[in-house]
Amino acid sequence: MLRYIARRLLLFILTLFGVAVFVAALLRLVPGDPAVVFLGENATPDAVSELRRALGLDLPWPVQLARYLSGIPAGDLGRSLFQRESVSRLIAERLPATLELALAALGIGVAVGGILGVVSALKRGSLADLAVMVFAQLAVSVPVFWLGILLTALFAVHWGFFPAVGRGTPAHLFLPALTLGLGLAAVASRLVRASLIETLHEDYVRGARARGLPDWRVTAHALRNALLPVMSVLGVRFGALLGGSVLTESVFGWPGLGSLAVTAISQRDFPLVQGIVLVFASMFLLLHLAVDIAYGVLDPRIRVEAGGGPSAAE
Amino acid sequence: MSPSLAAGGAFVLLVVATAIFAPWLASYSPEAMDMEARLEGPSASHWLGTDNFGRDLWARIAFGSRISLTIALTSVAASLGIGIPVGLASGYFGGLLDHLLMRIVDLFLAFPPFILALALVAVLGPGVSSVVIALTAIYWTEYARLVRAITLSESRRDHVTAARSLGATHANLLFRQILPRAFGPLAVVATLGIGTAIVAESGLSFLGFGVEPPAPTWGWTLAYGMRYLRSHMWLSTAPGLAILVTVLGFNLFGDGLRDRLDPRGLVRSPS
Numbered sequence: 001m002l003r004y005i006a007r008r009l010l011l012f013i014l015t016l017f018g019v020a021v022f023v024a025a026l027l028r029l030v031p032g033d034p035a036v037v038f039l040g041e042n043a044t045p046d047a048v049s050e051l052r053r054a055l056g057l058d059l060p061w062p063v064q065l066a067r068y069l070s071g072i073p074a075g076d077l078g079r080s081l082f083q084r085e086s087v088s089r090l091i092a093e094r095l096p097a098t099l100e101l102a103l104a105a106l107g108i109g110v111a112v113g114g115i116l117g118v119v120s121a122l123k124r125g126s127l128a129d130l131a132v133m134v135f136a137q138l139a140v141s142v143p144v145f146w147l148g149i150l151l152t153a154l155f156a157v158h159w160g161f162f163p164a165v166g167r168g169t170p171a172h173l174f175l176p177a178l179t180l181g182l183g184l185a186a187v188a189s190r191l192v193r194a195s196l197i198e199t200l201h202e203d204y205v206r207g208a209r210a211r212g213l214p215d216w217r218v219t220a221h222a223l224r225n226a227l228l229p230v231m232s233v234l235g236v237r238f239g240a241l242l243g244g245s246v247l248t249e250s251v252f253g254w255p256g257l258g259s260l261a262v263t264a265i266s267q268r269d270f271p272l273v274q275g276i277v278l279v280f281a282s283m284f285l286l287l288h289l290a291v292d293i294a295y296g297v298l299d300p301r302i303r304v305e306a307g308g309g310p311s312a313a314e
Numbered sequence: 315m316s317p318s319l320a321a322g323g324a325f326v327l328l329v330v331a332t333a334i335f336a337p338w339l340a341s342y343s344p345e346a347m348d349m350e351a352r353l354e355g356p357s358a359s360h361w362l363g364t365d366n367f368g369r370d371l372w373a374r375i376a377f378g379s380r381i382s383l384t385i386a387l388t389s390v391a392a393s394l395g396i397g398i399p400v401g402l403a404s405g406y407f408g409g410l411l412d413h414l415l416m417r418i419v420d421l422f423l424a425f426p427p428f429i430l431a432l433a434l435v436a437v438l439g440p441g442v443s444s445v446v447i448a449l450t451a452i453y454w455t456e457y458a459r460l461v462r463a464i465t466l467s468e469s470r471r472d473h474v475t476a477a478r479s480l481g482a483t484h485a486n487l488l489f490r491q492i493l494p495r496a497f498g499p500l501a502v503v504a505t506l507g508i509g510t511a512i513v514a515e516s517g518l519s520f521l522g523f524g525v526e527p528p529a530p531t532w533g534w535t536l537a538y539g540m541r542y543l544r545s546h547m548w549l550s551t552a553p554g555l556a557i558l559v560t561v562l563g564f565n566l567f568g569d570g571l572r573d574r575l576d577p578r579g580l581v582r583s584p585s
Contacts, residue, residue, distance in 0.1 A: 018421045029437045037439075141562040143513050145520050145533075146554035149540055157544055243428025247517050251540070261429075262521055265436040277433040281425045 004296050012289045017069075019281045023274050024068040027055070030270070038081055038268045051081070055271070077278065078271035080264075087275035091257065095279065097167055098256035101180065102238075102245055104173055108181030109241075110234065113188025118223065120189060121196035132189055139186030144244045148179040148251035165253035176252040180244050184237055191233055195226040228299055235291030239284050319570025325563025333379040340373035344530040353546055362552045365538065371549065374530035375556050381531050382560065385442060386511035389449035390504050396450065397457025398500075402488050404458065405465025416462075419455045427452040431514055435523045445524050449511050460503055464496040498575035502568055509564030516557050532557050 027034055035051040036043065049058075055078075056064045071077065077087040120132040155175060156164035162175050199205060199222040208218050246258035253259070257276055264272035332339060341359075348368035356363045362371035404415040422430070431448040438444035465488075468474055474491045482491070518524035519533025527534055532553040539549030 015420060015424050018417075019424050022421060023433075026433060026437050029434070031438065137562065137565065138558075141509065141558055141565050143516055143520075143554070143557050143561070145517060146536060146550070146557065149536070149543065149550050149554065153543055153547055153550075239426035240428070242426040243432075246428065246432065247520065250521060261432060265432065265521075265523060268436075270437070273433060273436045277425070277429055280429045284426050285424055 001296070005293055008289055008292045008296070012285055016282060016285055019285070020069055020072055020278060021065065023278045023281070024065050026274055026277070027057070027064075027270055028061070033057075034270055038270065054079070054081075072278075077275035080269055080272045082264075082267040082269045082272070087272050090260065090272065091275055091279055094255060094257045094260045097254060098245055098249070098258060100167075100173065101176055101248065101254060101256060102241055104177035105180035105184065105241055105245075105248075106234075106238070108177055109184025109188055111185075112181065113185035114192055114227075116185065116189035117192025118196060118219070120193040121200070122219065124197060129193075132193070136186040136190050139182045142183075143247075144179060144183060145247040145251050147182065148176070148248055151175050151179055152251065167255055176248050176254050179251070180241060180248045183244065184234070184241060187237055188230065188234060191230045192226065195229055196223060199223075199226040228295070231298075232291060232295055235287055238287045242280055242284060316570045316573055318566045319574070322563050322566025322568070322570055325559055326567050329379055329560045329563060330383065332376050333383050336373075336376040336380060340370065340376045342370035342373045344369065344373040344377040345528045346370070346373075353542070353549075355546075356548065363546070363548055365535075365549055366542070371535075371552055374535050375532070375552055378530040378532045378535060378553065379556065379560070381442075381525055381529060382512050382515055382557075383508075385445055385449070385515045385525070386508045389446045389453065389511050389515075390507045392446065392450040393454040393457050393507065394500065394504060396454040397459075398461050398493070398496075400454070400458040401461025401463075401496075402465055402493065405462040406469060406484070406488055406492070412462075415458070419458055422451065422455045425452075428514060428517060431518065432521075432523065435518055440523050440526050442525050445515055445518055448518070449514055452514070453507055453511065456503060456507070457500065460499055461493075461496050464499065465492050468492045468495050502572040502575055505564055505571055506568035509561040509568065512557065512561055512564070 030037055033048070033052070034055060035048045035057060039047055039051060052058050056067055059067070068078075075088045077091070079085065080087055080090055083090060116132045116135070120129045123129050152164050152175065155161045162171050163169075164175075166172050200219075202222070202225075205218060205222050208221060213221075245256065246261055248254065249256045249258035250262055257279065261273065261276045263269075264276060346369060348364070351360070351364050351368040352366055354360055354364045354368075360370050360372065362375065364370055365374070400415055400419075404412045425433075430452050434448040434451055435444050438447060469492065474487060477487055477491050515524060516531070516533035516536070519531035520537045522534070522537070524533055525531050536550050536553040536557075539546070539551075539553065542549050
């Protein structure tokens with residue numbers, strides 16, 4: 001088990017390093033001079049060369065890269081060009097709001113999707129099953145930003161049940177979390193349904209039934225095993241959730257990393273954009289790592305297959 | 315024909331026909347302003363009403379379908395163009411090349427997809443080509459992984475071994491024996507990918523980082539309509555419905571295709 005965890009950790013560190021190099025290289029993809037792009041065509045040569053120095057663009061590329069990478073362990077991600085503050089500080093101020101939203105959405109997605117998936121699997125072929133599948137297809141297809149607008153129009157503007165924008169109380173959190181969580185609920189319901197239907201046909205489940213175990217115990221038994229593959233896919237889905245959080249935060253004026261990213265991109269504040277992308281990717285990779293390890297703990301077969309887990313190589 | 319394939323096909327046909335015949339279906343230019351007809355409700359002359367500049371909303375939706383479909387189709391074609399050769403080379407030659415290519419795939423997969431697209435649009439600037447590059451960067455990995463998996467399994471099959479023993483070249487084996495077996499699953503993933511690309515493109519436009527206004531993108535039209543949510547809700551409802559119908563169509567069609575073309579279940583549901 002320790003060897004499996006060590007292998008996963010090593011892979012995590014290597015990928016994170018690759019991500020950091022990619023993020024550092026982003027500045028080189030800017031068409032033209034990033035300093036001119038930020039300051040505008042009418043900037044004085046002095047102002048441009050000062051900004052080039054501040055961004056480290058006057059240094060050779062390997063030195064720029066080494067400087068960026070060496071700052072990361074100490075939390076030094078540079079300074080925001082527009083807000084003239086440390087990028088890490090700006091991110092630290094906004095990160096809790098994004099985590100709060102993402103975790104609430106994850107909770108809603110797993111709870112709603114789990115319940116709907118179980119109902120759908122147990123009542124296979126019924127009207128309830130059909131309703132769940134229609135819901136899942138619609139929720140997977142609806143763009144998260146339009147869903148947010150619809151929920152705001154109905155529950156905030158029309159009925160006034162919840163505040164339309166801002167953060168602070170559980171009431172503020174409900175609509176953004178529901179918006180972000182429904183897509184995940186749709187995916188979860190499909191996965192739980194498919195996985196549970198398959199598990200309910202396994203020999204050990206039929207054996208448990210034959211031994212006279214009550215239905216609810218048989219279902220609970222099957223559900224535990226059916227949830228394993230679901231967990232792995234939901235880890236991957238967390239990436240979509242983080243991406244969706246940018247759009248959801250914009251709709252609801254939620255003061256998180258996503259809305260900070262939108263502001264940073266609008267202002268062409270490259271160091272801030274780089275920092276936010278790095279933090280989003282790190283969160284995504286950390287969740288992957290957690291899912292991989294949890295999967296290994298819960299399913300010994302994964303540990304035996306050296307290097308198992310949701311990686312491109314498998 | 316399965317209900318999914320039929321319903322999805324009907325939606326897709328509707329959207330494609332709207333995009334092709336937009337100049338004939340809309341009586342106004344999507345960018346023509348009429349300040350005396352601002353914020354009008356749906357009527358015989360303006361089927362879906364007008365926006366704050368008096369622009370015909372139906373014309374913007376109809377012409378917007380051209381932008382969304384063009385960007386989605388181009389980015390899916392580019393993703394196939396990169397993913398197929400990478401997947402074939404990786405699965406067929408294996409070894410160090412496979413390891414190297416799959417680590418590059420892993421690197422792209424390490425980013426939440428929409429965040430990677432945003433990062434690329436942030437540095438490249440808004441515009442059609444930036445959006446296509448950003449969407450290609452987030453979707454090519456899916457095709458590469460799928461083709462690699464199929465190549466790995468097909469390479470060991472009897473028909474490939476037989477062709478190899480008869481002296482077939484690498485190119486012959488790759489493009490005549492192996493690649494045709496990937497066409498079914500690829501068609502499914504590409505169909506589902508068009509829907510996903512439309513959502514991502516609309517999301518970028520919604521945030522103001524897609525194709526620049528006054529181009530009538532669905533995302534920007536929706537974002538603009540959001541400003542009038544209290545008084546003129548249809549301004550955001552119409553483009554939202556257009557996106558939903560299109561994406562739903564491609565998802566249903568893709569699901570139907572999967573049942574027909576991918577009996578081995580290599581392709582997952584849209585997620």
